[in-house]
Amino acid sequence: MINTLCVTALAAIGTLCGLSATAQSLRGRVVDEDRNPVEGAYVFNMDSKAHAHSDAQGVFFLEKAVVGDSLTVSHRYYHTVAMQVGSTDSITIVLGHKVLRLDEVVITENLKHLNTFAAVDLEIQPVATSQDLLRKVPGLFIGQHAGGGKAEQLFLRGFDVDHGTDVGITIDGMPVNMVSHAHGQGYADLHFVIPETVERIDFDKGSYFADKGDFVTAGYVAFETKDRLANNAVALDLGQFNTTRALGLFNLLDREGQSAYFAGEYMLTDNYFDAPQNFSRINLFGKYTATTGPRDKVALSLSHFTSQWDASGQIPDRAVRSGLISHFGAVDPTEGGQTSRSNFNVQYDHTISDRSRIKNSAYLSKYDFELYSNFTFFLNDPEHGDQIRQRENRTITGFQSEYQYTFDKYADLKLGMGLRNDNDKDVELSHTVNRQTVLEYLSLGDLNQTNLFSYAAADFSWGNWLINTGLRLDYFKFNYVDKLTESYHNQLETKAILSPKVNFLYTPHQSISYFLKLGKGFHSNDARVVVAQQGQDILPASYNADLGLVWKPAPRLMLNAALWYLFLEQEFVYVGDEAVVEPSGKTQRKGVDFGLRYQFNDWLFWNTDFTYTHARAMDEPSGADYIPLAPVTTLVNGLSIKNYRGLSGSIRTRLLGDRPANEENSVHAAGYFITDFSLHYQLKNVSIGVNVDNAFNTKWKETQFLTESRLREEAESVEEIHYTPGTPFSARLMLQYRF
Template identity: 65%
Template sequence: MKYLFALVLFVLSITSNAQSLNGVVNSNGKPLSEVLIRDFTSKSHAHTDAKGKFVLENVQLNDSLEISKQGFITQKIKITSLDFLSISINEKPFLLEEVTISNNLRYLNTISKIDLEIQPISNSQDLLRKVPGLFIGQHAGGGKAEQIFLRGFDCDHGTDINISVDGMPVNMVSHAHGQGYADLHFVIPETVDRIDFDKGSYFADKGDFTTAGYVGFNTKNALEHSSLSFEGGQFDTFRTVALFNLLNKENQSAYFAGEYMMTDGYFDAPQNFNRINLFGKYSAKLNNGDRIALFVSHFKSQWDASGQIPDRAVNDGTISHYGAIDSNEGGNTGRTNFNLQYDAKIDENSQIKNTAYLSKYDFELYSNFTFFLNDPVNGDQIKQKENRTIVGFQSEYDEKLNENWRFKLGAGLRNDNNKDVELSHTLNRKSVLEYLSLGNVNQTNLFSFTSFDFTSGKWLINAGLRLDYFKFGYEDQLASTYTNQTQTKAILSPKLNFSYTQNTELQYFLKLGKGFHSNDTRVVVAQKGQEILPETYGADLGLNWKPFPRMIVNSAIWYLYLAQEFVYVGDEAVVEPSGKTERKGFDFGFRYQLTNWLFWNTDYTYTHARSLDEPKGNDYLPLAPVHTLMNGFSVKDLKGFSGSLRTRFLGDRPANEDNSVVAKGYCITDFSVNYQIKKVSVGVNIDNIFNTKWKETQFLTESRLANETDPVEEIHFTAGTPFNARLILKYSW
């Protein structure tokens, strides 16, 4: 009994002496969030909030503390005073040897983390370029969504690639310009925290548009510091970005981001481009372990464009390489988003992730691809316009059943209500000469999915099943009587994936999946519901390998079959079927850290893309990339300097079915350098440092100029940027 009494006294004495310790953690004078402070004596721990502050409970004099954060040198100290404690920790060099290969089917996300760490995003176009093998092309003055190329697909503006931000879809179904139109310009690059991507249709939680692959962007929940930057350069280019911390508590954070950009562009006719972005986000961790995040954003953009110009007009000196046939092209667009994420923790092994969103979107685009082919008097300018509302949600239940099994079950809905989807023949962006197509689209996608992960030793097997149900509705406003055409369709998409992780340096994987090619509502009603969700079948076989501590290699051979590729051509209001197709190829990625501050990365792809319904020699898929290469060297934190020299190469590719016309490739090198001194950084970005004259996008088009009597079919192109230098000043606090 006396021993028990002594033990109680001892515990009471410890409890009476234990106190709370307040402090702050910073690096180079900047507060650091999410720093872990651990007390080895009492086993208590705490994390710093967005202002770097923490409160550590049950602390006594002479306790040993460990202060750690990824990317920083871990520090150990002994408590000599219970007064307010200020701790400073230093960044450590990013080391590839600390990156290990884990038993994870989405290991490519590790590659994106490395690239973001080594090469921070400098503009909105760089967001998509972080996906190895993905190429983009801008051909409408900077305001239009980029054309996307991936795995032998000319994805147009997003037809065959699923893009999302914080779980909210970016792709627009049945868009006035084209199916899957994905305008990512509403995202402020500085707010992006992570990029989730994979190629192919191998995961049950990814559905519509996931043919060539998917890209999911995740925005930051909190800012480490506020900042204000100014960027100015050639062609009357100006950009400013402001990031402000609004709320900085241990379990809550809020910030605001704003961006304004304007430029006249490098074309002979000024582009008069301007864009404004506003973004606010609130995040909180609740007492029961649940997490909530809400963002609100608003985006508005307008521009003029020089469009696509014919080779012959440049070759005969009628216009320059940067000239225009119709300088009245251009447009305006806007998007307002509300996005809510709520993750509910059920217990230690299960949770439910929920996302709900609402978007209001408007779009108006003026183009002229054929000049005077159809209307020799007024010209062939067209207007594409729409006004849409998107609502949707997705819920996913995730439970770890035991050491070997993991189970997921999800469901969701997306509805697009698209009013006055218009294609019209116009004059000078003022007068409508003729309505070619005008109607209302209402499209709903209901879906559910489930998957099981089975882990045994070095093996991971993932099996999934997805069900998509679509209801397509189209009201033709040009019909003499009311007509509301509807069709419904459902499709099952099974998935089966394997990985064998031999050790932390080597992993093999095999991915198998069925998906579907996404189709426009106007295709569906034109086809009367027949073959409207054609199946896709794909397979990837590859490896992730660390042959040396500071080198990572990832490679895969792959195959993709499509039963049909119906395309609704928004520029002409017609449906174009292309029949069965197959694509197969090889991907290779390489990351190597030569020193603590010098990195080398390379991504190469080869693709063989053919139509299966056409005879050999006439079976090429127009504009499908064959060879792509991205190669770069980056410097990170060398005595305050960071920068990169990056080259991208897109090889020659067929422009028509018999490869008699070739879209010429290009090789462009960009350069950036930045110097950081305390709270101020100064940088220079240079696009096309060697001032190469190149064609960013190309199309084989039949057109007629004002002085021509007969039409001519040849390459039409949009010029790529020449040497373009910009100075960037940034202040952080």
Template identity: 65%
Template sequence: MKHLFLFGVMLFSYALQAQNIKGVVNDENGKPLQEVLIRNLNSKTHAHSDNYGKFIVENSNLNDSLEVSKQGFVTQRVKVDHTDSFSITLNEKPFLLEEVTITNTLKYLNTISKIDLEIQPISNSQDLMRKVPGLFIGQHAGGGKAEQIFLRGFDCDHGTDISVSVDGMPVNMVSHAHGQGYADLHFVIPETVDNIDFDKGSYFADKGDFTTAGYIGFNTKKALDKSSVSFEIGQFDTFRTVALFNLLNKENQSAYFAGEYMMTDGYFDAPQNFNRINLFGKYAAKLNSGDKLAISLSHFTSKWDASGQIPDRAVNDGSISHFGAIDSNEGGNTSRTNLNLQYDSKIDEVSQIKNTAFISKYDFELYSNFTFYLNDPVNGDQIKQKDNRTIVGFQSEYDRKLNDKWNFKLGAGLRNDNNKDVELSHTLNRSTVLEYLSLGNVNQTNLYSYTGLEFISGKWLINPGLRFDYLKFNYEDQLAPELGNQAQTKAIVSPKLNFLYTQNNTLQYFLKLGKGFHSNDARVVIVQKAQEILPESYGADLGINWKPFPRMIINSAIWYLYLAQEFVYVGDEAVVEPSGKTERKGFDFGFRYQLTNWLFWNTDYTYTHARAIDESKGNDYLPLAPVNTLTSGLSVKDLKGFSGSLRTRFLGDRPANEDNSVVAKGYCITDFSVNYQIKKVSIGLNIDNIFDTKWKETQFLTESRLANETDPVEEIHFTAGTPFNARLILKYSW
């Protein structure tokens, strides 16, 4: 009895001493740091700081030692000398690749994007897309039109086979006037982007329409470190200014505003008269309940003229220059206004619900002339494509940690596009409609649900998932003799299964399997009476993530992708039409190496073998499908105030038609940037195409006829890539 009493006294005494230690971690500027690891070296307990830098370490006593660490900061040891909440300040240190470890997570490629963003900051909206290894873009309409996207042997047009989102809000446009899946990312101010979530293939249940080649999710910052104003002046009458104002940065609230204005005449013979205005505001808060709220509002508008795609023969005979135009009356205007709400509700310690709701108002008007005088020898073949829509949608996802081995996810959402007077017409001088080729109202709804499990046992992670999509297509043809709404519905089920084996923190193997799809244009769906209008894809990735040395990371995969229906660009009609089944197989290789504390080397290479399945050998090439792509570069970070990079991108020759008798020539371009930071001021220089290489950014095999020709000619038509283009940037931060 006596011993039992003594034991009770000791236990009671320990309980009085052992308690929870609370604190907050900030950087040198007083900004809260999240995801900081705080380890009690005595009790072996640990905690992570939240979005506001706060942490609670359980079972801690006076005189215990805490180790506080975060990648990119100097690790500190702190002795617990009082029980009140205390503040810890971490000092930044040079970025070290050796601190990046391979963890048991399916989305390890996000680590690669974090590294690239750390050592190669984004300088323009085009760089946003190029942060995805193996992804190439091409602009062919004066900078105002969405870029053409190439990934894993896909000519994705402007987004048909890659889904793009910003803060959970979809960017792709269904049944768009210019092309299915059209994804114009220019409403995003690059300086507001915090991180990039991406992966290749269709292996994740929460990703739906257009996720065949892969997906990209951009997330904007919740708060600003500081306010800043920058001015950029360059060749070709280029001017850009960006202002970011930190309006509120309290413990549980933050708000900021960002604005961008850009203008340029471009490097073409005919001035592009391009201008763009971007406005963005965001408010974020953490409520007393632990719930998180973020509201953002943005507005974007852009106008431009374009030189379009020009034929080889006109350049070769000296009629126009490499930067000339046949019809300089091309161009357009577009705008988008977005309201986005994100609300994360904490149910308990092991479960939460993530909610996203959005509404967008979008306008688009594009004038193009791909064939010149082929169809109308008198007035020319200029066309107008017009889109005017409202998009509303939401998604809710329930996440629960069932136990140490099982995690469960269940989500559902809705998206509706109401597109009034979507138009394709034959026009003259942007002012006169000569003939309506297509005119109608589109109303399209996508209702979906998905679920997934993560089972973790030892070194294994197994992730099965299932997605269900129901789509309803409504189209009212205003050119039909009798007006009437036509409707079709279609549903598709997409299973996923992923395996991950993490041998240790330097080596990981993965196998990803999944079914995806891209939807067809509603006008096509109605004509085909909902037959074969949700072409499915089946893919597999087998690869490794490996750190053979502390400062080297290699990620590599062999992959296969089958697509039930391919889209092919038809130049003389300026449309994309479906064709047969295709398959792609290839190899991805990524390499990151830190040579010194301030010098980095990165390389990404992709090889793709892309073919049509139902065509005879030799006539089964996929037009414009990339075969070899390579990006490589050296980057300097924080060398006595200097940062910069020298980056090269290579796109090899690729077939321009089905029998490969016409080749779209590849290119190799090198860009350079340097920046010097002194206190609150930074001065930078960006140079595109530092070696002034003459190249073709986009190419199509098109049949056209010039004004002085009697017969049409089919040949390569191209848009010239940027020549040597230097821009000086001055930035002030406070």
């Protein structure tokens, strides 16, 4: 097969012979056996030492290539092809699929060094949930505390990110984070994504790239969906706690130059709590992709998601210790909610010339949200209880355009601009009873927030050095109409922020690369904070630095390590659960990240990711400067089998160390150590497998908060740890048929 592909590629080149051997550049396209473009192929000229990478259309442009030069074309998922340049006219190179081999992975000049690690993980550990997608980011931990329907709690680089305040998340260029959300700033619900449709994950820690803006302080995660499916499939998962998941993946159009597919997911579960969760979710997704020219591409996608659930919420330690409720019990079993999101997304990439192209994307989202919670039980209202409702009805529109120009092999330029508008009606916080009666509106209003941005970035290459510089300008317009006031008053504030970036990469060899990253980032504050503060200190900036390396000390071993520092300016936080504004002050975080990927043989892999963070408030005295719930130590470790005689699977452990729960570190949020297991067997078109969460049935707390509350029978309130229990031993049988 390999020889056939090499002959095919050489023949394609040979038919173009006869032109002058003095040509100075080579333009080509890399595709797979099904004629799909291969992005990220590494084209290396062994004579001139020049190299290039194929873009999303598989196209590459190689400087200083003359007839007779020897080339190698490689990609971690394809067999390497060796050839000689027969002509410098446009050529097509066909690569054949192969089993992943780390000894063929080349460390290239890429500032997003962790993407290679994520690609390896996605290849050897297929995902089944949106939580699995987020866990592909080394050092990012998640916690669920509302029955599976609410966005996860995120932890990264010493941040308790809440639901997304300091991590920017996108899917096909469309933002997931919600500004000025009813529940919390940056709220990022990823449950509308069907994990089997995700092709790749782009992410980085820190704020080092000019095309990334709001919420990118601790880092960003950008998901890209597949342009086409490898095959049709239907799947059924059956698990404990009345858990059922049905999945369908269907090609509607599959030919060269065009593709379309549909994916649908339906999920039900009562979950493991004493009070049944009655959880249900429907996900629908369709995508059409077409190449309108040799290097032009358009992609249209439509999706719809709806979910509803009941929740047990967070429970106090004392209620469990006294026997009032069990570890999986509830104080207020009437919590829960419902949400939906519909999206339309269009992406158009147009090639202007061999040196220039423009990428465009636009999106429209319709979003609804309703959540019932009770964090303090009978603290504020001893008669009816403290249940609250948070609700909103939002429309999001936006676009982004980026122009790219390559001067020569020494310089590349990117110029971009875009707009995002959130129009949010009836953003509500109210005091309710039994999810039916509204006792009091605590906050109610209309929000309209616009973010206009532009940026410029340039890459400069000299020998083994790459320097990336960038500058981003963001302008915000905040509108808020408070519907609880007697007279209409549209409160308006505007603010702008400038964010410079500069990054250095030194790659003396294909086995090692050193980097230094420096950048300024930010996250916007809730519009209700902005008008309350009259526009002062409402775009808190972060200043980031990373120093590290990516290294292959052995052919099948990859390491990454980084020392980092992050300073965050004074900010004001809107607490959506209480409708109050709280200042947090200046903070600094510093730490170390370490990752390892090792391949024992063709089918056995080992992965490890470790992080340590020292997080402190800068305006507080020593000993009272701990940042509550900031993660200190995290560790993920796993062994994976990939296609050994039809078997694939993994055993994975994750550790989140003890964390301070208050500023004095006198109360701790207990850490946990959990082991998950999966095993799948593929026989022709049929796959059968089992997934086990918490294989050793460890008793653990998934999310924890230091909260003051009062139970119905208590005379006085108590401040202590409140938590949502983590899943016990949970097994799920998975069946799939491909056709």
